[in-house]
Amino acid sequence: MSPYILGIDVGTTSVKVVLLETGSRAVSASHTLPTKSDISDTSGIKAKEQDPDRIVHALNRCIGFLPRDKLQHVSSIGLSGQMHGVLFWKAKSGCDWSKGDFFTAKDTSQLITWQDGRCSTHFLSNLPKPDSHLSVATGFGCATIFWFMKHRPEFLEDFTVAGTIQDYVVSMLCGLDGCVMTPQNAASWGFFNTSTNQWNIDILKGARFPLHLLPQCVPSGGVAGRTCSDWHGIPAGTPVAVALGDFQCSVYSCMSARSDAVLNISTSAQLTFAMPADFKPPESPQPASSISYFPYFDDSYLAVAASLNGGNALATFVEMLSGWMKELGAEQSDSCLYEKLINCALNQESSDLRVSPTILGERHNPLCLGQVSNISTTNLSLGHLTRALCCGVLDNITSMMPLERLQQAGVSRIVGSGSALARNQVLRQEVEKAFPQPVVYGQNADSAVGVAMVLCDLL
Structure with a gap:
């Protein structure tokens, strides 16, 4: 053997x-x-x-x-x-x-x-x-x-x-x-x-x-x-x-080429790509920067936008709705509720509602908490809200790692992974809208x- x-x-x-x-x-x-x-x-x-x-x-x-x-x-x-x-x-x-x-x-x-x-x-x-x-x-x-x-x-x-x-x-x-x-x-x-x-x-x-x-x-x-x-x-x-x-380790499991960027959305969310072999990080902290440089292997580094808010923001939304329903005497399991929310959002292809899901703040901006804006009488459905929340998760991570930065680094495709992406078709749809590069799945990041x-x- x-x-x-x-x-x-x-x-x-x-x-x-x-x-x-x-x-x-x-x-x-x-x-x-x-x-x-x-x-x-x-x-x-x-x-x-x-x-x-x-x-x-x-x-x-x-x-x-x-x-x-x-x-x-x-x-x-x-x-x-x-x-x-x-x-x-x-x-x-x-x-x-x-x-x-x-x-x-x-x-x-x-x-x-x-x-x-x-x-x-x-x-x-x-x-x-x-x-x-x-x-x-x-x-x-x-x-x-x-x-x-x-x-x-x-x-x-x-x-x-x-x-x-x-x-x-x-x-x-x-x-x-x-x-x-x-x-x-x-x-x-x-x-x-x-x-x-x-x-x-x-x-x-x-x-x-x-x-x-x-x-x-x-x-x-x-x-x-x-x-x-x-x-x-x-x-x-x-x-x-x-x-x-x-x-x-999760990046190592799925980054098959240096021109790949890996987007992982699980409990939190990360977008990363490999820096050139001769890259040296700054000599002092950059506390206001949304991009960090993590040590990788063989003295190389990854450029990382590490968001504290990913699948946990969606989970908090489900828990909130579940709590409200319990108070109203109409309990449902979180898993059942999650599936229904996704189905509602699949029937709502876009939304003008804006959700900033940074309920935990971010390390580079800990005081920036979540917001919901552009509320109207026509976008208060669960489909609108779930779609806007998924869109907000992507808007947040791409604001931390701007698309121009990916293009400058020669990123030619996005490898999407993580439990939240695997489970949530709406989130995958928003990923494909957010990036001009092709998005591939199936090489799931696995530590x-x-x-x-x-x-x-x-x-």
């Missing part, structure tokens, strides 16, 4: 695992499960947290659905996951392997996710200026640690290690005392210089930042260690790569597949 690479993506709402056959580079088996890990915020600080025990439980269940005879032939394991967020744990006691060939979370904090809003604009403005081309925003690991330093310093005393959720899984699989992190995830934390691949140690030390919580940075594609125990049939001693960013492909190419 040919060896397999196990690709794992620990996403914001779900976990996905794939087995990639190394010879054919074909996906032999895969499984996805929702984590159902969100924790209700009762603090009033705009916290967005998840329960890591539920995430690890969903991961274990996912692996358990894969064919055990193939898991026994896994030659290496790669992980990607949601970026920016931070999880804290205690070295040497961050999990429990006593329940058989899987581990459970132990002695960890809650996962503070990339959607966390506790760091206000005022708070961020008082942080030291980073030595990096990337700005620091709420939800970024270092910003969150600074927040705890000011508001709950005793919280940090309980932990000795910090990392992203995918870094945590790598550490537990390998039995590491600390945390290793790639530049892809380190850049998403802030206070990391991608040109030197080093943390801003002097700047952070001057701000009395707990430097011991910073992970050790190692190159993307490197090996973190080997599995310390059998895991669902995967033998102990199997190499585990250092975790990568889910965004970079779990992408991380497995990266390891396969490195073998």
Whole structure:
């Protein structure tokens, strides 16, 4: 039997695992499960947290659905996951392997996710200026640690290690005392210089930042260690790569030519293309810019318009309508309601209603919230509103990455991907209206597949 690479993506709402056959580079088996890990915020600080025990439980269940005879032939394991967020744990006691060939979370904090809003604009403005081309925003690991330093310093005393959720899984699989992190995830934390691949140690030390919580940075594609125990049939001693960013892996899975731009609309939305090999990012942050430059592979960069508002804006609309209907005594499931809204919008080919869906703001403009305008008596139907909302998602992302910028970069086609695009025909119609380049589907961005492909190419 040919060896397999196990690709794992620990996403914001779900976990996905794939087995990639190394010879054919074909996906032999895969499984996805929702984590159902969100924790209700009762603090009033705009916290967005998840329960890591539920995430690890969903991961274990996912692996358990894969064919055990193939898991026994896994030659290496790669992980990607949601970026920016931070999880804290205690070295040497961050999990429990006593329940058989899987581990459970132990002695960890809650996962503070990339959607966390506790760091206000005022708070961020008082942080030291980073030595990096990337700005620091709420939800970024270092910003969150600074927040705890000011508001709950005793919280940090309980932990000795910090990392992203995918870094945590790598550490537990390998039995590491600390945390290793790639530049892809380190850049998403802030206070990391991608040109030197080093943390801003002097700047952070001057701000009395707990430097011991910073992970050790190692190159993307490197090996973190080997599995310390059998895991669902995967033998102990199997190499585990250092975790990568889910965004970079999703792009890797579907960008087949440098002239491609990838538009991904899932929970959030991103539009990206590859910069030339000799590109160097600016020396300092450009906080007002809607375009960021993310480290990719082989010292290259992606130009990225990363919107906080994508499929989550549509989901919020559905939740709002569902809540109204519940109050009126006419309940329907969210999934049923979503389908009916799409059908209404398909019967409404266009709308003069204008919806700006930036209900979460944007990192480059956090105070710009959602708006509905050009309201008249003739455009208040659900078809009009749903069509306008889908159009608004595209208007927002193309305002962040202007079409002229794509043309200057030589982009010849748009690769459309993501769960929201796959599910929503109206959204696909609006994508095809928004871009002069041809739009192709079928090469769906998939972080779990992408991380497995990266390891396969490195073998």
